[in-house]
Amino acid sequence: MALKALGYVAIETAKPEEWDTFLTQFVGAMRAPDAADGAALYRVDDRVFRIRVATGTREWFVAAGYEVSDRAALDALADKVAKAGRAVTWASAEMATARGAEALFATSDPAGNGLEFYCGDARTAEPFVSPIGVPAFVTGVFGMGHAVLSAPNFDETVAFHCDVLGFHQTDMPRFNLFGPDGPSMGFAFLHADNGRHHSIAFGEGPVPPSGAVHIMLELPDLTEVGKAHDRMKRFGYVESATLGRHANDETIGFYVQTPGGFDLEIGCDSKVIDPATWVTTRHESISVWGHEWGWQKAMKAQGEQA
Template identity: 30%
Template sequence: MNRPGNTSASTSVFGSVHLGYLVVETERFADWRRFGGDAIGMHRDDLSRDVTRFRLDDQECRFLLRRGPAEDVVATGWHIDGHTAFERIEARIRAHGVPLQEGTAEEAALRGVERLLRFPGPKGITQEIYTTPVRSAEPLRMLSSGFVTGEAGMGHVAITSTRPARLRGYFDTVFDARLTDRIDETISGVKLKIRFLRVNERHHSIAVAAVRGLPIDPVRTRVQHLNIQTATLDDLARSYQRVHELGFDMALSVGQHTNDKELSYYARTPSGFEWEVGWNPVVVDESTWEPSTHQGISIWGHTPMGRTIVDKLGQFRLAARSLARVEDTVPAIGGNGVPED
């Protein structure tokens, strides 16, 4: 396994990996178009009845919505700096005996990239890598003044897992992900452990959450939430107001996290997973950063909103059903995972 401590600087791909786009499969196009464009404030392009894209910047596609029954994120696209790092990742996947597939020209065009490779990922989320995004000359038409992308990538994804060590082992092996920090939290009597992984200067591009001591997953969707970062505090406040005014569910009110200090709120998407809009998280300094453990997710705020006893019972039933499911962790890559910390 390619552990950060065992990977030399000459072979590590850390810092060359950036979250580039997400693919969502949905039947709820009308709601998603209002949510993404009118509430969150992104640029929207409706390519057809079955395909919508959202932009955050000059990259042609940051979110691809395609018609289908999943109501979930089905693929994650990673922008890789240069062909050397790209080929190194490709070689790692092949060396572990995991199949790679080249995307078609049509698939690449829909994602706004010149070429992509895909391979299996944890929890059934296909992982895709590419080197060259297509830049759009069309001016942005969006309600936000801007979003923070660039070298940090476009945000992060959070995943709940019954096998968190294997998920960490997967991203460790593929992308030389590093542990940024940890949060231990108790919610409604359930003890959670959350581990935050970075692949570049962004505090985390992947968060992995698990119920301590129990192999259960209380979340229906493959991702628990995704995150994008606004350019200004005013953008954050205005989008929060629009989400309310347009009648979309708010999962968590505005608050500030203990570890990355990001100010954010969580809205519930038309597909059911959560969408975090954040502002001003800390940027990791690799020369001084040391992982630490925080007690509790938030310094203040992030109050649950609109949850009823029926919602809680539904979540309990999902957790109970997860005991009978075998979570796909791609063991050929994740192996036995990383040691517990």
């Protein structure tokens, strides 16, 4: 069974107009024709959509959708998930088509994070044209990017993703984010069967009110990242982490808060691994340089006021 890549993310929002501005005028995504159920769809490449935004009553990260190699692999995965005690809900033909898939099922991990798995990726011949001139996003065999979620039952959740779903460990660090005397926090960076360093990752902790920690999109070079950083400042969006370079996947980028409350990482120059030969690493720091986080700024401000 080949777990190929992150195909798309699904989001619920009570602020569809804010999301539309964020995705088209800041990110540079292309608005695609709406789904049959009225959800707004956004492209960053030749897939029929990568980001689905449905209007609802809450701000919520509904699911990360991962592509598998074929229908036989999808059926086998559904059987494994059910045997592991997680509910499996098969999509109707109409819903699968709306997700740009041949067949699809929805489930959740032991932490309650929403997941969808599908086969038969739908593509379009209509060229990707960014409304603000972004030339391209790095996708292809690497998929859309990655999703980072949380799990209070960290070990159980990571084991489910590796032993049942078929992700593989890339980097398994523990960080003392609040100083040497503070509690350490486990992280799991997991790769699918492609060269992207991680297609999903987890932090040890409660699921946030938004349902996710962040998602990531990769731009082709630092110039495009810098232009995106300028757009963030122009729109007045909240910068969740300043420009920096990660130690594990080597991505250079920054984090910005989405209208849904979780973050979007925009970066470039991400490390490409060989998934067949990769040996798990355990980095001791999050970043080589930069990446001052919003909570760090808040703690610094409190210390200066004390």
